[in-house]
Amino acid sequence: MDRLFSLIVLCIIIIAIFSGCYDMREIDDVSHVLVMGIDRGVSDKWRLTLQFATLTDGQGGNQQKAEGGKGGGNGTQQEDYTHVTVDAPSFFTGMDMLNASIPRRLVFTHASLIVISEELARDGLIGDYIAPIMRFREIRGAAHMIVAKGSALDFIKANQPFIGTTLSKALQTAATESSNTGYFIHATLRDFYNELKSSYGQPVLTIAAVNEFQHFNVKGPKWDSEFKTGSEYLAGQLPRQGENKIEYWGTALFNESKMVDELNGLQTRALAIIRGEFERGFFTLQDPKEPSLVVPLDIRQDRKPKVKVNLNGDTPTIDLTIYLKGEILAIQSRLHYEQDPLLSLLEENFRNRIKDQVDQLINRCKKQNIDVFKFGDVAARKFWTIQEWEEYNWNEKFKDVKVNTKVEFVIKRTGTLMKSSPIPGTEEED
C-alpha cells in the first residue's frame, strides 16, 4: 500500500513537471469576441471585424458592477464595446494580424453572432468562407448567423447595447425574439452549414440592417384610411426613429451558397408558417365589413403544418396543411365578430389572406428553384436509400413542384372582452 502511495505521488509529480499547463489561459489574458463580421475586403480578400467588451470598469475589481458600467461617472469616454477590423487573406491570418495590436489573445468560444455582408452573400462567397471556419474548434455551431445589409462593419459599429449594459444579453434576447414576431427566422451557423450541403433543401438566413431612420418622415400629409398590413417593409426601411439603429427583419434566401432573394417581414412570416417555425405574431386584418378599420389578431401555430408529398407522375405534388389559431385583440368597428356568422367571416377572410401569402411565397421560390420550406425532408421519406434519393435530385425538381395549400384557422379566444357595446352618440344602433 505504501509503495502504491509513493508511486502515485511520484507519477503526479512527474506529470506536473511535464504538463506545463499548455492550454491554460488566464481569464484576463484573453479577450472574448462577441460578434464576428465578415465583408469583402479592399486590401485583401476578406475584411474581418470583431467586436468585444473593453471591460472599462473604471474603479477596479472591488466594484460590484458587473461590466461596462455605462457612464459610471468615471469620466472615461471609452465605449463599453469596441471593434477592430482587418483585411486579411483568411480568417485565421486575420486573427493573428489583429492579435499584433490587441494585447490579449482573441478567443471565439463566446462569439454568439456571425454577421455576413449582403454583398458577400450575393456573390456566393459564403460557402467558401463558412466551410473552413466550421472546422475551427472555437467557433460554435450554435452561433446565430445573419446577413447584414450594407457592410458588416457598419452593422457592428451600430451594434451597441441600448437597454442595459450587456451586449451578449442583448444579442441573445434579440435572436430569440423571432419566436414572438415571426419577422425573422432563427438560424444558426450549424443550421446554415447543414442546409448548405443539403440534398433536401436550401438555406435561409436572417437579414439585419442598420436603419438610418431615413424612412421616418417627420412631416408630410397624414395617413388616410388606406389599409396596410405594416409588415411589408424590407430590412432597414422601417419607418421608425429613436435608439438602436439595428433591426432584424426579413429573410435572405439562398441557392447553395449564393443569396438570391430577400423576403420582407410579411413573407418571412409566411415562410415561418410553412416551415413550422412560426410561434406567435400579431396580424392586422382589414375589417371585412368596414374596410377603413382593422381587426388585429394574435396568431399562434396550432400545430406543425402537415406536408404530404406525392412523387407519382412527372412532377411531384405536395399537399400542405397549415394549422393556426387566433385570438382577437381589438375590434375597431365594434361589430359582433365574437360570434357566428361574423366570426366565420373573419376566419374565412384570414384564411384566404394566409393562403394567398403562402402561395405567393411558394411561387416566388419555385421561380428561383429553391426549396427553403423543408419539403425535401418529407420527400426523402419516399425513398429507401440515399443513392436513390440523390439520384432523384430534389433540388432540381423543385421548380416543377405543385403545391396545394390548405389553411386551417380558428379563432379560439376573443381576448378579455366577450363583446363590445357601441359608444353612444357616435353611431346609431344596428
Add this chain to the structure above:
Amino acid sequence: MTIYKLIKDLFTYKEPTNAEQFELLEDETERTDLASQSAQDISSQTSQGMVSDDFRFRTPRGKKYPLHVDQWNQERKQETNIQSESTSLPKNRISKDLHENRRRIQQEFNMPKNTDIIIRDIKIGNSTSAFIVYVEGMADRTTINDNILRPLMTADRYDKSGDESSIDYIVESMLSVDNVDKYTTYDQIILQILSGLTALFIEDCDICLIIESRGYEKRNVEQPITESVISGPHEGFTENLRTNLTLVRRIIRNKNLITEMLTIGKTDNSRCGIMYIDGIVNHKIVDEVKRRIQSIDIDFVMGSGMLDQLIEDHPFAVFPQILTTERPDRTASFLMEGKVIIICDGTPYASVVPVTFFHMFHSSEDTFMRWQFGTFLRFIRLLAFALAMFLPAFYIALTLYHPEMVPTELLLAIESSREKVPFPVIVEILLMEVSFELLRESGVRVPNVIGQTIGIIGALILGQSAVAANLVSPILVIIVSITGLGNSAMPNYNMAVAIRILKFLFIFLASIAGFYGLSVGIFIVGGLACSMKSFGIPYFTPISPKTKINPDVVIRQPIWRQTMRPDTTNTLNKRRAGKTVRGWIKDKGGNKK
C-alpha cells in the same frame, strides 16, 4: 535517504508480502447451518422492542446459548481466577502475612515516593488487623468511610480465623457495597486499585477483597458538540467508559447486548469495551475486531482516536474507515444494524465498524425526522460533499481551461473583476483557501468566548478586505465560502477533514489539465476508495458491490419499509421488523396487508 530508499523500493522487485486480508464473504456452510438450526422464538426472550411474530433468533451451531451478561461476567471472572491460581508464580500470590502484604504493596506502588496511594490500617471488630489500599481521588471517600470502614470497625462479631468462611462473612454481612470480588494475585489487585477500587487485606488471609468504590471526578453527560441535531436526543458520550456503556445500555434494554472488556495499552492499562448484540452481529466481525485489538502492542492508548488508527484497514487512505460518533442513540442504532461498537476509556466517542462511505452522510436526525425530510437532508449533504470537494477545482478548470461554459455575462464580470488582481487564478484561490483553513483552525484553538467571532467576522472581514485590496476577485470569496459551508455540512468530522485535503489535490489537478486532470483525479481517488475495505466490507457497499439494499442508503425510505437489516454485514438475523410493520393498516378484506 528515505527518499532514496523509497525510489529504490519502487524500482526493485519485492516478493509481495502476503498481508492477511480479512474479507467478509458469505459463508455457505454457515448459511446451511442456520437454516437447519432449530429456531427459538425471541419474543419469549426479549423484554421489549422486537414485536414481529416471525422474528427468529438464530444461533450458529456449536455456539453456546447466550448467557445473561452478569452471569457471563461471573463465569469469566471465575475462569480467570482459576487460571491465575494455577499459573501464577508463588511470588505473585499474596501471602497470609499481613505485614508481608503491606510491604509488598508499598514496594509495588513506590511508596512513600508515590503519595497518591493511601494505606489505612484498621482493626476489624477491634481485634483482627487489616488494611485497605486505595488511590486518593480515584476512590469515593463516602463509600470508604460509610460502607467499608464503619461496618468493619464497628463489627462486634468476627472470628479471626482468616479462613474462607470469615471472608465470606465479611462479604456477606459486613460490607454494604454492591460489588466485592476476591483476588489472590498482586498483578490483578494493583490493576484494580489503579482503577479506583479499594483493596482490603486481612491478617492471616491469603485472599484480598476488592471493593467497588470508584468515584473519581468526571464530566457530566452533556450535549454532543460535534454532532448536534435539531430533532432527536441531546445527550452525548463523556470521557468515562462506564458512563458511555451505560448510556448505550440504557437505550438497548436487551440481555443480548454484550459488552466485552479488553485492555489495550501496555503501560497505561487503558481499557476499551466492545459492544455488540449477540444474535444479530456476525461473529466473524467480532472475532476480527478482538483479534486486531488484542494484537496491539503499544504502551499507551489515549482513546478511540488512537485505537482507530491502530486497527483500521488502510492507514494510507484518506477516507476514514471507522465511524466515530458522539451520540449514544446513533451508537444504539448501529448496534441494531449488526455493527460492532468500540468504546475507549478517555474519549467521548464510540467507534463503529464496519462502516461504508454512505454512513458518513447519515445523521441520527435522518431517522428521527419524517422520511421526506430525512431524504432531503441527505441530498443536501451529498451536494455539500460535492461542493466542498470539487467547487474550487471546478472554478479553476472552468476559468483556465473551459471558459466557454461560463455564461458570457458572468465571464465578462469575472474578467473585469480580475482586472486589477495581480495574481493568477491558482494563486488567488490558494491564497483564499489557505487563509480560510487558517481561520478554521484558529477558530478551534482560540478560547471559546471569542472563537465564534473569529469564525464568522474573520471570514467576512478577511474576504471583504482581500477584495478591497485587489488581492482576490469577489467571485472567489463566494467560491471559497461555499466550499467552507459545504464542508461544515458534513455530519462526520473525519470525512470533512478528508475532503479538505482532497480539495487541494483536485485544485492542483484541475490547474494542470482542467476537467481532464479533474477526471483523472476522480478516477484515481475513486479507484482507491473502491479498493478500500472497512473490516472486510467494501467501502461502497451496498451500491458497489451491489448487495441487497435496505432502503436507507441515500434515499431514506419510510421506516416501515425498512424491514431488513443491511445485508452488507451478513447479520445473523436479517429481519428487523415484521412483514407488516404498521399492524393497524388493513386492506379491504380486513386482512392485514
Add this chain to the structure above:
Amino acid sequence: MIKEGKFGVQEAMWLCAITISSKVFYTSPGLVASIVGNASWYMTLISMTTAIIGFTFIYLLLKRFPNKDIIAIFNDTMGGILGFVFSGILGLYLLFVAVSTISEFNEVVKAYVFPLTPSYVIIGLFSVGVLVLCLLGLESLARFAKLSVYAMLFGFALILLLGIQNYDINRLFPIFGYGIDKVFINGIARSSAYGEVIILAVFAKSLQGAQYIKKAGYASLIISGISISLSLLAFTLSFPYYTAMEIVAPMYQMATLIDYGRFVQRVEPIFLFIWFLSSFIAVTGVFYCFVSIYCKMFRIQDMRPIIIGSSIILFSGSVIQSNIGVSAALTIQNIRQYGWIPPFILPLISLVVGLIRKRGVKSNG
C-alpha cells in the same frame, strides 16, 4: 495464482458495458455514418446481435470448462503450443485495442479541448490513471465502474434529452441509408465494436460460475447495444447524413449544439466527465486483461511488476500511434474492422476442437 478478486454480476456487467460503449464518444460514429449514412442506429443492433451469437460460443466454451479462464481453456483444448499462440493473439488484440483507444482519445481531446497540450501529457495522465487502477486490481475497477455508472447514465440521458431541440425526425430518411445490403454486411463486420466482451472470459474466475458470466455477458451486450444505438440515433437525428460523416466526435458536437436560453448552453464541458471517465474505465479494463493474459501465459505469479512495465508499453505505443499521422490512423481504423476475429473466432475454434477432442465437462448429458 494471481489474485483478481471476486465481484458480482452487476459489477462485471457494467464494467463490460462501459468498456464497449465508450466508443461512441470517439470517431467511430462519424466513420459509420460515412459507410451506411443515416442507418447506423439500427446497424449497430445488427452488430450487437452478431456479437451475442459470438458470445454464445464463448459462453458454451466456458460452461464446458467450469472454473477456468479462457487462457487455461485454450491450453486445454488446443494443446500447449497452439493454446499459447491463441492466448498470445488474444492478448495482443487487447493491447492493440487499448493502445488505439488511447490514441484515438488523444486525437479527439486534442481536436476539441486541449489543442496545445502535447500528446505525451494527455496520454501520460491517462496512463497514470490506468496504471494505478490496474495496480489496485480488477475488483476495484469493477466497483468503480458500478459506482460511476449512475452518474454516467444520468449525464448520458441528459445529453440525449437536451438534444431534443435539434432533432429532426426526417433526417432518418431514406431509412436504408446507403443500401440495406451495406447495412447488413457492415453490421456483421462491425461486431468488432462489441469484441471487448471477451474480457469477461479472461477474468472468468472472478465471477462465480458460468451462469453468472452468461448473465453479465448478455446483459452488458444488450445494454451497450441499446446505448450505442440510442446515441447513434440521437446523432443521426441531429445531423443530416452528409455533414454527420464530417464530424470528428459527433457526440461531443451534439452537446455543443444544446442551447436553451442564455444559461443552458455551451454545456459540453460537463459532458467531458462522462467521456473521460468511461474511456478510463474502458482502457483500464482491456489493459488489465492484457496483463492478466500475459501473466497467465507465462505463469507469472505477481502481476504488479508486469503492470508497471506494460503501462510503459501502453504509453509509448499510444504516443507512437498518435504521432504517425492521420493516414496511418485511418489504416488502423480499417484494421479494427477485422477486430471481431480474435474475440469471437478463436473461442469458436477452441470450442469445436474441444468438442472433437472431447475435452471438458460433458454438457449435462
